[in-house]
Amino acid sequence: MLARLSQRYGVLIALAAIIALLPLVFPSTYYYRVASLVWVSAFAAIGLNILMGKAGQVSLGHAGFFGIGAYAAAIGPAHLGLPSLAALVVGAGFSALLAYLVGRPILRLRGHYLAIATLGFGALVALVITTESHWTGGPDGMPVAKLSLFGWRAGGSGTWYWIAGGLLLGGAWIAFNLDETPTGRAFRALHDSEIAARVTGIDVNRFKLQAFVIAAVYASLAGSALAMMNGFVNPDQAGFLHSIELVTMVVLGGLGSVVGSIVGAAVLIMLPQFLTVFQEYENLLLGFIIIVSMIFMREGIVPTARRLISRGRA
Amino acid sequence: MTILKVDDIGIAFGGVKAIDGVSFSVDAGQIFSIIGPNGAGKTTLFNVISGIYEANRGRVELSGENVTSFTPDALATRGLSRTFQNLQIFQRMTAVENVMVGRHLRERCNLFADLFRLPSVIRQNRNTRDAALNFLGEVGLRGSADMLAGSLSYGACKRLEIARALAAEPNVLLLDEPAAGCNSVETEEIDRLIWRVAEKGIAVVLVEHDMKLVMKISHRILVLERGRLLIEGSPREVRDNPAVLEAYLGKHGARQPARA
Numbered sequence: 001m002l003a004r005l006s007q008r009y010g011v012l013i014a015l016a017a018i019i020a021l022l023p024l025v026f027p028s029t030y031y032y033r034v035a036s037l038v039w040v041s042a043f044a045a046i047g048l049n050i051l052m053g054k055a056g057q058v059s060l061g062h063a064g065f066f067g068i069g070a071y072a073a074a075i076g077p078a079h080l081g082l083p084s085l086a087a088l089v090v091g092a093g094f095s096a097l098l099a100y101l102v103g104r105p106i107l108r109l110r111g112h113y114l115a116i117a118t119l120g121f122g123a124l125v126a127l128v129i130t131t132e133s134h135w136t137g138g139p140d141g142m143p144v145a146k147l148s149l150f151g152w153r154a155g156g157s158g159t160w161y162w163i164a165g166g167l168l169l170g171g172a173w174i175a176f177n178l179d180e181t182p183t184g185r186a187f188r189a190l191h192d193s194e195i196a197a198r199v200t201g202i203d204v205n206r207f208k209l210q211a212f213v214i215a216a217v218y219a220s221l222a223g224s225a226l227a228m229m230n231g232f233v234n235p236d237q238a239g240f241l242h243s244i245e246l247v248t249m250v251v252l253g254g255l256g257s258v259v260g261s262i263v264g265a266a267v268l269i270m271l272p273q274f275l276t277v278f279q280e281y282e283n284l285l286l287g288f289i290i291i292v293s294m295i296f297m298r299e300g301i302v303p304t305a306r307r308l309i310s311r312g313r314a
Numbered sequence: 315m316t317i318l319k320v321d322d323i324g325i326a327f328g329g330v331k332a333i334d335g336v337s338f339s340v341d342a343g344q345i346f347s348i349i350g351p352n353g354a355g356k357t358t359l360f361n362v363i364s365g366i367y368e369a370n371r372g373r374v375e376l377s378g379e380n381v382t383s384f385t386p387d388a389l390a391t392r393g394l395s396r397t398f399q400n401l402q403i404f405q406r407m408t409a410v411e412n413v414m415v416g417r418h419l420r421e422r423c424n425l426f427a428d429l430f431r432l433p434s435v436i437r438q439n440r441n442t443r444d445a446a447l448n449f450l451g452e453v454g455l456r457g458s459a460d461m462l463a464g465s466l467s468y469g470a471c472k473r474l475e476i477a478r479a480l481a482a483e484p485n486v487l488l489l490d491e492p493a494a495g496c497n498s499v500e501t502e503e504i505d506r507l508i509w510r511v512a513e514k515g516i517a518v519v520l521v522e523h524d525m526k527l528v529m530k531i532s533h534r535i536l537v538l539e540r541g542r543l544l545i546e547g548s549p550r551e552v553r554d555n556p557a558v559l560e561a562y563l564g565k566h567g568a569r570q571p572a573r574a
Binding site for chain 1: 364366385386387389390391394395396398402403404405406407411414415416418419421422423425427428429430431435438439442478479482
């Protein structure tokens with residue numbers, strides 16, 4: 001246990017060091033932006049990984065919560081006169097409430113049925129955002145007020161790099177925390193054998209719901225952060241493709257692995273930037289790379305790497 | 315003192331009566347075995363008692379409380395614990411973590427305290443781990459505590475399931491074929507383990523095919539045949555009953571003086 005404890009803090013310290021030192025090798029401010037995007041996406045992926053990797057429940061509509069967070073950050077200051085930070089909190093609270101209300105009935109479904117139900121939820125959120133145009137600007141999206149704290153305004157990509165990095169560290173810390181707690185064990189137990197979890201007294205519906213709400217809050221906070229960072233939101237952020245992108249980050253990086261979610265997010269955000277040189281073949285190549293890596297690293301990048309390293313040691 | 319009382323339980327699947335009017339009761343510290351040919355309904359009966367199936371009729375009482383149609387987790391809070399015939403361990407967790415899950419109901423579980431891993435959570439985790447290690451020790455698996463449960467041998471997994479069930483400190487323990495697939499040494503260990511469990515005052519209900527083990531350790535034996543209660547009695551009464559031989563070996567076999 002001690003080994004695992006130090007390993008966990010080791011990972012957090014390493015992550016903090018990477019966040020702190022990375023800017024030294026950035027050739028231009030553009031890289032601050034890409035890295036911030038990775039941190040924010042990784043934050044959302046870590047949350048989704050708690051639901052998918054730990055508790056073993058799928059969500060194909062998670063961008064719905066991301067979109068709610070993003071639009072909360074936009075609508076709060078613009079229409080309701082809320083400060084940005086309060087809007088972010090309200091968005092997360094609303095996402096949690098919605099996850100609770102939607103999750104109660106649909107988390108009783110399993111496997112493919114749950115996947116379809118969550119997909120439907122995501123589609124519904126995207127639809128509402130697109131149609132309620134007097135609130136949301138419709139398909140064109142809307143501008144977002146800059147984050148301001150006590151008169152200080154978070155402006156350029158440099159500032160946002162640090163905010164996103166801090167957010168990611170906090171998210172990773174919480175995800176690691178869960179592992180060795182009754183809640184975290186209940187998640188993993190119901191993932192491995194729901195029936196055994198139930199006879200040991202675990203109320204599986206309650207814990208599935210908790211994992212769903214946690215993942216929704218992560219997504220919502222990430223959405224708010226991205227919206228404030230970009231200064232703009234559009235309905236794509238709540239759309240189906242974005243949901244799939246989040247799931248891909250989690251699975252590609254490694255189910256159940258916090259580091260995996262960060263790696264998965266990094267690959268999915270950065271790869272398209274590198275592949276732009278191939279112009280119209282960009283998406284084709286991206287898809288091809290994902291397929292090949294899933295064939296050869298079925299457990300995901302980080303668990304596969306970890307296995308290879310420990311085999312090399314033995 | 316009667317801990318578990320099963321009264322006139324019946325359950326049918328698509329018109330087939332899997333269990334038909336079975337009643338029995340088990341006292342604290344008693345080892346009560348349920349035997350019968352394959353398909354007699356032993357595991358079905360377990361699934362009804364532990365709340366996995368809902369009976370069509372009848373009543374189950376735990377320590378005097380009517381718990382018919384309770385969910386498995388509600389039954390667990392009332393002191394019922396069980397193992398499974400086909401292993402149901404948490405493969406991706408370590409052995410000790412499996413047993414720690416068994417202590418779920420003995421732990422305070424608060425989402426916010428857990429998310430921030432407050433000092434109380436860390437303290438509790440340490441206590442839970444110590445307790446779990448003791449239960450692992452009881453089944454002889456202390457040395458494998460930090461191994462992934464999925465990498466343990468079949469016999470070790472069987473004992474791990476028992477440790478997990480014991481960790482809940484139950485009043486009633488249902489064991490579904492604990493010795494299946496075990497060699498004679500492992501069976502011997504399980505034999506002693508069941509004795510120790512019963513000595514603590516836990517009512518043990520056992521489904522088992524190993525007749526030697528059943529005859530040796532049971533206080534009472536119930537024989538099921540095609541979902542019906544054939545006979546209930548002491549090991550001697552059951553062994554000497556011609557109807558039992560007939561159920562196992564058919565009419566032909568019963569005519570010869572076979573030894574069970």
